[in-house]
Amino acid sequence: MYAKRWRSWQYGLALAGAALLVAACGGAGDEGDTGGGQAGEPASGVGFDGTTIKLGVLSPLSGPIAVIGQPLTEGNKVWFDALNAKGGVAGKYKVELVQEDTQYKPDVTVQQYNKVKGEVVAFTQVLGTAPTLAVLPLLDSDNMLAAPASLDAFWVREQHLLPVGAPYQIQAINSMQHYLTEGGGNRQSRICTMVQDDVYGEAGQQGVDFAAEQLGFTVANTQKFKVGTENYAGQIGALAAARCEMVFLTATPTDAGKIWGTAAQARFAPKWYAQSPSFVNALAKSAVAPYLRQYVTIAAEGTEWGDTSVPGMKQMIDDVEKYAPQQQPDYYFAFGYNQARAMTAVLEKAVENGDLSRDGVMKASEQIGTLSFQGLTGDYTYGPAAKRNPPRSTTLFSVDPDKPFGLATLKYNFTSDAAKQFQFEKANP
Amino acid sequence: MTAFLQNCFAGLSLGSTYALVALGFVVIFKSTGVINFAQGGLLALGAYLGYTFSNNLAVAFGVAVLLCCASAALVGATFERIVLRRMVGQPPFAVIMITIGLLFILEPMITAIWGFDQKQITNPWNIRTVEAGGLVFGVRDLWTIGLTAAVVAAFFVFFRYSSLGLAMRVTAFDPEAALAQGISARRVYATSWAIAAALAALAGILMAAGPGGLTPSIGFIALAAFPAMILGGMDSPAGAVLGGLVIGLAEALTRGYQDELFSWAGSNVSVIVPYLLMIVILLIRPYGLLGTKEVRRV
Numbered sequence: 048m049y050a051k052r053w054r055s056w057q058y059g060l061a062l063a064g065a066a067l068l069v070a071a072c073g074g075a076g077d078e079g080d081t082g083g084g085q086a087g088e089p090a091s092g093v094g095f096d097g098t099t100i101k102l103g104v105l106s107p108l109s110g111p112i113a114v115i116g117q118p119l120t121e122g123n124k125v126w127f128d129a130l131n132a133k134g135g136v137a138g139k140y141k142v143e144l145v146q147e148d149t150q151y152k153p154d155v156t157v158q159q160y161n162k163v164k165g166e167v168v169a170f171t172q173v174l175g176t177a178p179t180l181a182v183l184p185l186l187d188s189d190n191m192l193a194a195p196a197s198l199d200a201f202w203v204r205e206q207h208l209l210p211v212g213a214p215y216q217i218q219a220i221n222s223m224q225h226y227l228t229e230g231g232g233n234r235q236s237r238i239c240t241m242v243q244d245d246v247y248g249e250a251g252q253q254g255v256d257f258a259a260e261q262l263g264f265t266v267a268n269t270q271k272f273k274v275g276t277e278n279y280a281g282q283i284g285a286l287a288a289a290r291c292e293m294v295f296l297t298a299t300p301t302d303a304g305k306i307w308g309t310a311a312q313a314r315f316a317p318k319w320y321a322q323s324p325s326f327v328n329a330l331a332k333s334a335v336a337p338y339l340r341q342y343v344t345i346a347a348e349g350t351e352w353g354d355t356s357v358p359g360m361k362q363m364i365d366d367v368e369k370y371a372p373q374q375q376p377d378y379y380f381a382f383g384y385n386q387a388r389a390m391t392a393v394l395e396k397a398v399e400n401g402d403l404s405r406d407g408v409m410k411a412s413e414q415i416g417t418l419s420f421q422g423l424t425g426d427y428t429y430g431p432a433a434k435r436n437p438p439r440s441t442t443l444f445s446v447d448p449d450k451p452f453g454l455a456t457l458k459y460n461f462t463s464d465a466a467k468q469f470q471f472e473k474a475n476p
Numbered sequence: 477m478t479a480f481l482q483n484c485f486a487g488l489s490l491g492s493t494y495a496l497v498a499l500g501f502v503v504i505f506k507s508t509g510v511i512n513f514a515q516g517g518l519l520a521l522g523a524y525l526g527y528t529f530s531n532n533l534a535v536a537f538g539v540a541v542l543l544c545c546a547s548a549a550l551v552g553a554t555f556e557r558i559v560l561r562r563m564v565g566q567p568p569f570a571v572i573m574i575t576i577g578l579l580f581i582l583e584p585m586i587t588a589i590w591g592f593d594q595k596q597i598t599n600p601w602n603i604r605t606v607e608a609g610g611l612v613f614g615v616r617d618l619w620t621i622g623l624t625a626a627v628v629a630a631f632f633v634f635f636r637y638s639s640l641g642l643a644m645r646v647t648a649f650d651p652e653a654a655l656a657q658g659i660s661a662r663r664v665y666a667t668s669w670a671i672a673a674a675l676a677a678l679a680g681i682l683m684a685a686g687p688g689g690l691t692p693s694i695g696f697i698a699l700a701a702f703p704a705m706i707l708g709g710m711d712s713p714a715g716a717v718l719g720g721l722v723i724g725l726a727e728a729l730t731r732g733y734q735d736e737l738f739s740w741a742g743s744n745v746s747v748i749v750p751y752l753l754m755i756v757i758l759l760i761r762p763y764g765l766l767g768t769k770e771v772r773r774v
Binding site: 109 | 479596
């Protein structure tokens with residue numbers, strides 16, 4: 048008699064999967080090796096009519112995750128608007144985006160993928176872990192390239208994906224090393240974790256566990272939680288009872304706000320390190336801000352918004368002023384901007400090879416070599432999936448309500464020895 | 477002992493929120509026989525209205541609470557007047573489907589107006605605490621418990637001593653007899669919706685005043701409050717309150733003792749506890765703790 052509500056209340060879970068990274072933005076800079084030789088003009092084909100290259104964007108443009116999808120897609124657009132103003136790919140082929148709303152639902156993502164795959168050269172964005180996993184078999188069978196807007200480590204070894212940024216595990220490992228060397232901790236410190244009960248949480252925990260092995264500490268206590276939990280008194284009480292001196296947090300902003308608020312109320316004041324998706328600007332303006340300012344460090348990438356001493360940030364800010372002056376400082380915008388840069392590098396190579404077919408784009412994706420994001424995120428060494436080497440760098444931020452995104456750079460773009468040792472594997476080898 | 481009491485306090489606070497939401501479910505079910513699946517949507521709407529009053533119109537928070545409850549009540553009564561009144565006499569299932577439709581309308585409407593960004597309601601509580609007996613109490617939690625107690629008390633006074641409350645009870649008990657006595661069923665239904673919406677709004681703004689802030693997902697708590705209503709008895713306001721508190725306490729205590737007692741069962745036992753409790757109690761008392769047993773003549 049009682050109908051069930053079908054709408055997933057796992058939306059936090061979804062958010063976690065979508066959880067992107069800070070990233071900053073960026074310049075361009077394709078300095079990859081030049082695999083193929085010069086060739087003639089690419090022939091018209093699917094997604095390319097001889098003058099315009101069409102790229103797909105599968106993003107949640109409505110629904111709760113639109114708060115991520117919209118700025119991220121805006122980041123894609125601003126990059127390509129700036130590129131088109133300079134003539135386009137290779138200075139002559141304009142890029143047009145074909146956007147479809149996925150609502151962050153894997154089944155809808157598959158439908159939308161099938162709807163537009165016949166009119167695009169590649170997908171410059173597929174947002175979220177679950178949607179990406181849903182289309183991955185189709186990408187393989189269609190020999191299509193797509194850039195996932197997600198920092199899961201197992202994208203690294205997927206040939207049909209074009210990831211950007213350092214995966215979540217790297218953030219966790221670098222955070223641990225920082226705590227032990229510069230953050231006041233040592234191997235005997237009571238180091239704990241608090242992670243979402245999903246794949247995003249697992250990624251953070253995996254990084255901490257790896258760091259524990261490499262750096263010789265033990266994880267004193269782990270608290271897992273379901274996204275959307277209303278009351279965190281139990282978890283905070285358990286962490287306090289375990290006498291945790293440092294807690295690594297993998298969460299999304301709504302939960303992170305409740306967690307830190309509960310910790311502040313309980314007078315529980317360890318040193319917190321949190322993964323980038325845990326933070327949004329609103330937290331820096333909330334009542335929890337004084338606590339965050341004192342105890343919280345955010346592990347992310349790139350630099351703070353508006354730091355024009357970083358070339359990539361300067362370029363992005365210039366582009367924002369020209370093409371999206373209404374855009375507010377946003378992590379996800381920068382991520383989308385970086386994604387578009389990576390896709391542009393692939394297209395430039397494909398044009399250079401004279402082949403914008405799917406085979407040509409896939410071939411080009413293996414030839415772009417190391418791509419610089421000019422400081423917005425770490426340089427990514429592409430190539431055959433088995434040999435890819437993602438960035439291992441992290442930037443640590445302190446919370447500062449006076450900064451444009453509420454974050455101030457604490458330690459810029461560093462790579463720990465432990466992070467260099469981390470091995471990336473396919474999800475299902 | 478301190479940890480136990482601290483967990484109990486957390487459970488009471490959480491349970492109070494559940495109780496407010498469950499009470500809204502029960503008010504409508506008791507008078508109309510319909511489960512209002514839009515309760516979560518009304519909760520979110522109320523919270524966002526509270527945000528508008530408090531932040532955009534710079535109204536004092538206390539006044540904003542009253543205004544958001546009144547606004548939500550107006551929305552509830554208007555919906556009943558415009559839509560549900562046409563469904564009087566129709567099968568409850570059809571009305572239930574309409575409430576589901578309302579939920580799906582409210583959600584995108586809210587995001588269209590207020591967007592998806594996390595918002596912080598200006599309020600005097602925030603994360604302030606007071607200490608007593610070695611325990612730390614969140615001020616917002618204390619207010620949640622206190623306001624819930626006050627609302628529940630007012631609720632029972634209203635039902636017991638006011639003519640409208642009496643009319644609602646009579647209509648719930650025997651609609652035809654109520655009509656025969658000149659009681660307006662329409663007025664009763666509209667009042668039920670107004671009360672349920674106001675309760676949802678109160679729960680919403682109390683939640684939004686916490687450190688998690690306000691997001692469109694705030695209404696999801698209605699799903700957690702649902703077992704509270706079932707557990708307490710679907711037609712029992714007292715049962716809804718009892719159910720809410722039981723569920724809240726069970727959830728908080730399970731979470732608090734997860735590591736010591738339930739680590740063998742995974743990391744999220746507290747999430748399933750409300751539903752386990754609901755199943756167990758329904759097996760023993762199919763009409764809930766305080767629900768009315770249906771009598772059938774065969």
